[in-house]
Amino acid sequence: MEKFLKAAKTIRNNWKKSVFGAIVLYYGGATAKERYEINILMRAACKEAVKYGNAMIEYDRNPTLITVVLNPVANKRKAKKDFEKYCEPILHLAGLQVDVVQTTSEGSAKEIVENLKGTEAIIVAGGDGTLSETITGLLRRNDNANQFPLGILPLGKTNSLANYLFPGGNGVEKVRQLITACMAIVKGNTMWQDAMKIEPIAQDEEAPSRPIYAMTSIDWGAFRDTEARSDKYWVYGPFREYMSYIFNGYKDSLTWTCKGVVKYTPPCAGCSNCMYKKQEIKRKWSFFVPSTQAAPETDRTKLVNPECSMVNELCFKTTELQIQPKAESILPALTVGLGRNQYSYTEFVSEGWRRIKGESKINEVIEARTIELWPESPKTEEVFEIDKEEFDVKPMKVTILPKIVKLFYEPKLQY
Structure with a gap:
């Protein structure tokens, strides 16, 4: 008992060192x-x-x-x-x-x-x-x-x-x-x-650019800008994403207004109108891996779908826009998600925190096979984020390429 009291007294008299030692x-x-x-x-x-x-x-x-x-x-x-x-x-x-x-x-x-x-x-x-x-x-x-x-x-x-x-x-x-x-x-x-083919639309005398391809999403707007700046607040450790919303929610440097026109065609399983543009997959080699899912073999080049070539237009004005492949869809499709038109500071911070926790997401508005995005007079500093890489905001065409990339995956986790 005496040793215990002596130890407790030593800890009390040297509490800073004791706390540091415990940590x-x-x-x-x-x-x-x-x-x-x-x-x-x-x-x-x-x-x-x-x-x-x-x-x-x-x-x-x-x-x-x-x-x-x-x-x-x-x-x-x-x-x-x-x-x-x-x-x-x-x-x-x-x-x-x-x-x-x-x-x-x-x-x-x-x-x-x-x-x-x-x-x-x-x-x-x-x-x-x-x-x-x-x-x-x-x-x-x-x-x-x-x-x-x-x-x-x-x-x-x-x-x-x-x-x-x-x-x-x-x-x-x-x-x-x-x-x-x-x-x-x-x-x-x-x-x-599925993958997305993204083709910049050349304007005036611009030389056409080569297409790029993406697997996850195209993001534009205030939420994207805020998330991209979270590393600046590294001093806050695991709370840096939360602090990014607190410090950036009121700033004019965020893209609060995404405006423009979306021209889109409806989803299509494949027909004479769209299949000829698709890269046909011809299997010449057998690899060392057994494929659990085969690429679609049905010849749809002779099918006719009159709705496939219909072009619809949607004018938008929002705080954010997102384009991504539709997961677990019967028809291969892209989804366009649009956020609210405006947020107050507290609403923006609250919504951002909910997204960090996975409790909220942008609403899907339309589904499409192809999308032409025509931004309205973007500021020079505005950027799209395509699979987490930044690109200047310019008109572009996005096309869904169904079952085009062969990925290794694990059906059941073993470890």
Whole structure:
């Protein structure tokens, strides 16, 4: 009892040091526990991968070659380290021949994929920006290269599509997500996913630009601008997104008014009017992976749909606009979402916080096969965000490309 009282007195007389020591002890214990759990996960994943690596292959076939497009500066330069620590060992143990190509600048991934030869699968190791560039490079090719299975390792700051395919989190859950993404590649489960073809509309004497391709969304408006500035408030740690709404909700620098005209055609399953524009998928090669979902084989070029070519117009004025592929839709379609016309400061902050928590989202207004977006006299500093990459606000045409990208995915999480 005397020792206990003496210890309590010492803590009371040195309470600052005691609090600091308690914090250090807590975080030290939490870090040790996290490392232990990660080691258990990696050990189990490596044992599973070795089973695939020990499997026999045909005598006249080399190990499967996959090309990893790695963005080493993604996620504040953590991507390369995380890839080498958590992903590369699993891929090698599974018997895959891994060729890693690092991007060197913006647009580098597009050039790498457009000129890529001799691979059987492409793996994107980065975030949404690297994925968008890879998709663009892949679909710009004219040699049916979209048949290459595409894997996604969520190593970037934002990983919208990867988070949909492989739900994850931070710490141990992040490692679990990376393991699941790697094992999806190893196991070879694939599915076909829709993409958006985005073509800038040339005006006056402008030279036509090459199309870009996206998988998730096109965003424009005040909410997009606020989310893009959240990193400026890094000092607030996990609350930086909330603080971004507090500090930016009243500023005129946000895009509070999105105005213009949307011209759109209705969704179509495929007919003589629209199928001839689509890239037909001809299977010339068989890959090492069994496809669980095949691309659609029905010949619809002789079908007639009189509604397919009908063009509708919608004038809009709103605080935000979003275009994205419609998930789990019978017909391949794009959705256009429009927000409210105006918000007060408190309404804007409250709505932003609800979106951070996933409790609110923009309302869908129309569904379409093709969309022409004509912004009304945008300010020079306004930007679209296409798969988390910024582009100047200009007229553009967006077309849904159904089942055009072949992705590795995991039907059932194993870890």
